[in-house]
Amino acid sequence: MNTDSLDTSRLMRNQFKLRFAKCELIDLTPSSVSSDLEFRNWILRQPEGKTLRRCYQCGRCTGACPIAEIDQSFNPRLFLEKVILADESLAENQLIWTCLTCEQCEVRCPEHVKIPQILILAKVRGLVAGNTPQTALDRARTILSEGRTIQVSDPMLKTRDKMGLPSLGSPPVKQLAEALKDLGLVEKLENIESIYGGDRDE
Amino acid sequence: MSKAIEYTYFPGCMIPFRLPHFELTMREVLRRLNIELIADEGHTCCPEPTTFTGVDYEAWLTVGARNIAVSESTGRDTMALCSGCFHTLSMVRYTLQSDNETRERLNKRLKRIGMIATGEVAVKNILHVLHEDVGLERIRKSIVQPLKNLSIAAHYGCHLVRPIEATHMDDAEDPMWMEDLIEVTGAKPVDYPDKMACCGAPISPSDESKSFVLAGEKLLKIRDAGADAIVLVCPTCYTQMEMQQKKAIEHLDPEFSLPILYLGEMMALAMGMSDLVVENARRYHRVKIQPLLEKMGVGK
Ligand code: SF4
Ligand code: SF4
Numbered sequence A: 001m002n003t004d005s006l007d008t009s010r011l012m013r014n015q016f017k018l019r020f021a022k023c024e025l026i027d028l029t030p031s032s033v034s035s036d037l038e039f040r041n042w043i044l045r046q047p048e049g050k051t052l053r054r055c056y057q058c059g060r061c062t063g064a065c066p067i068a069e070i071d072q073s074f075n076p077r078l079f080l081e082k083v084i085l086a087d088e089s090l091a092e093n094q095l096i097w098t099c100l101t102c103e104q105c106e107v108r109c110p111e112h113v114k115i116p117q118i119l120i121l122a123k124v125r126g127l128v129a130g131n132t133p134q135t136a137l138d139r140a141r142t143i144l145s146e147g148r149t150i151q152v153s154d155p156m157l158k159t160r161d162k163m164g165l166p167s168l169g170s171p172p173v174k175q176l177a178e179a180l181k182d183l184g185l186v187e188k189l190e191n192i193e194s195i196y197g198g199d200r201d202e
Numbered sequence B: 001m002s003k004a005i006e007y008t009y010f011p012g013c014m015i016p017f018r019l020p021h022f023e024l025t026m027r028e029v030l031r032r033l034n035i036e037l038i039a040d041e042g043h044t045c046c047p048e049p050t051t052f053t054g055v056d057y058e059a060w061l062t063v064g065a066r067n068i069a070v071s072e073s074t075g076r077d078t079m080a081l082c083s084g085c086f087h088t089l090s091m092v093r094y095t096l097q098s099d100n101e102t103r104e105r106l107n108k109r110l111k112r113i114g115m116i117a118t119g120e121v122a123v124k125n126i127l128h129v130l131h132e133d134v135g136l137e138r139i140r141k142s143i144v145q146p147l148k149n150l151s152i153a154a155h156y157g158c159h160l161v162r163p164i165e166a167t168h169m170d171d172a173e174d175p176m177w178m179e180d181l182i183e184v185t186g187a188k189p190v191d192y193p194d195k196m197a198c199c200g201a202p203i204s205p206s207d208e209s210k211s212f213v214l215a216g217e218k219l220l221k222i223r224d225a226g227a228d229a230i231v232l233v234c235p236t237c238y239t240q241m242e243m244q245q246k247k248a249i250e251h252l253d254p255e256f257s258l259p260i261l262y263l264g265e266m267m268a269l270a271m272g273m274s275d276l277v278v279e280n281a282r283r284y285h286r287v288k289i290q291p292l293l294e295k296m297g298v299g300k
Helices: A008-019 A037-045 A049-054 A060-064 A066-070 A076-084 A094-098 A104-108 A115-129 A134-146 A154-162 A173-183 A185-191 B020-032 B057-074 B083-098 B100-112 B126-134 B136-141 B177-184 B208-224 B235-251 B263-270 B274-284 B290-295
Strands: B005-010 B035-039 B078-080 B123-125 B151-155 B188-190 B229-232 B260-262
Touching: A037 A049, A037 A076, A037 A115, A049 A076, A049 A115, A060 A076, A060 A104, A066 B208, A076 A115, A094 A115, A104 A115, A115 B057, A134 A173, A134 A185, A154 B020, A173 A185, A173 B057, A173 B100, B005 B057, B005 B083, B020 B035, B020 B260, B020 B263, B020 B274, B057 B083, B057 B100, B078 B083, B078 B126, B083 B100, B083 B123, B083 B235, B123 B126, B126 B136, B126 B177, B126 B263, B136 B177, B151 B177, B151 B208, B177 B188, B177 B263, B208 B235, B229 B235, B229 B263, B235 B260, B260 B263, B263 B274, B274 B290
Parallel strands: B005 B035, B005 B078, B078 B123, B151 B188, B151 B229, B229 B260
Antiparallel strands: none
C-alpha cells in the first residue's frame, strides 16, 4: 500500500516555497491542492495548528519518532507536509492512528511545532471517512453513556467497599450531554462505521 | 497531629475500578504524610487523552473543562493519580489559561449547566504532591523498612511528563523526581537507555504488533540495565508492561520476569505497610512480585 505518493513536481514546487516561508505560510494556489483546503485553513487557525507555520520540513521529528523507527511508512514530517498541502489522502490514512502521542517529536523539534496535536486534529478529520479504530468509537460511546470509559460492575464496587475506599457515586451523564449538545457527537457516533473492522490483523 | 492537608482527588476510571490497589496503597502512604484525598461525585471520565481526542477534540476539551470546573468549585488543589487523567486535566487547564478564545467558547457550553472553568486552580500529579509539596526530607523520616537490596528502574511514561509547559514537571527528556523517591526508600535507582521511551499502549487499538514491539524493547533495556523491578505511576503503562511481558515470555524468553510495582506499592513497602501490598499481590499482578518481596525479606 502506498498512500504516500504525491505528484513530484507539485511537491518540489511546494517544498521550495515552504523552505522560504518559515514565518509566513504562503498561500498555495487552490489549483495546486486537492479538496482538503478547508481543513488545512482551519488547522492553521487553531492554537496548536498555528505552530505548523513554523515548520521548515527539517525532518528531525521523523528522526526522533519511535514509530518511524520501526515502520518507515510512518513519517510525521510527511504528514505535516500533507496537512500543509491539503492532501486529502491523509484523512483516510490509517497510519495516523499509530501515532502514540508520545511527544518525542515535539521535544526534538527546533521550532516546537505541536506535531502530536496536529495529528490528533487529523484523526478528528478522518472520522467522516470512518478512519477511527473500533475501540476508540466504543470508548467514546461509553464515555457519553456512562460518564466513564468502562461499565462499573457490582464486584468492582464491592472490592472498593472491602478495601475501605470511598464511594464515587454515578457520574452526572445528563449534565454531560447538555454541555455537549451543540457538538452533535452522539449523532456522529451513531452513524460512523469504522473502516478498521472488529479486529485488524497484519 | 495537625489537621490533614486535603486535595481534591480526581479518580478517573482505570484506577478506582480496575486497579484499586493503586488507590489503596497511595491513600495509606499519603495518610502517613498527613494528606487526605477527597473525592467529588461530580467528576466524570477525564476524558482519556489517547483515543477520545482523535474522535472529537472539541468534546474532549469540553468534558475536560467541565471536570476542571467541578474541581475548582471544591476550592482545593486537584490531584490525579492516573497519568492520562493528569495529562487531560493539565492540558485543558493550560488551554483555559493561555487561549482566551477557547476558554470563552468552552465556558459558553458550561454556562448551560451552570458552571464555569477558569484554569486558575492547580492540577497536580502524585509526583508534584510527594516530591514538591511534601518534600523528600519528610518522606525520608517515614521510611521504616528501607528497600536496601533492590535496584529499581523508573518508568515515567509520556503523558505524565509532556508537554512540560502544561505538566510543570522537572524535565521533558530526563525527569528525576521518581529516581529521587526510589533513593529515599533506600533502593538503588537504575538508569537505562531511552528512559522516556513510550510503553506502546496508546496504539494497541490500532496496531497491536507495534504496541508489543515497543513494550518489549523497553522491558529488555530495563532488564539489561540490571533492575530488579520497574516502578511507575500510570495504570495504562502498568497494564501494558504486565500484559506484554506475558506475551514476551511466550514468544521470546520463558525466563523473563521483571516485576512492575506501582509507586504507592513501593512506598508502602518502605513505610512498613507490606501487608497491604502482599494481600493484593496475587490478584492485581500478572508478573509475580513474590521474588522481589523475598529479596527484601517480606512475605512468603
Ligand atoms: S522537526 Fe519541526 S520543523 Fe522539523 S520537520 Fe518536524 S515539525 Fe517541521
Ligand atoms: S507523538 Fe507520534 S509522531 Fe510524534 S514521536 Fe510520538 S509517535 Fe511519533
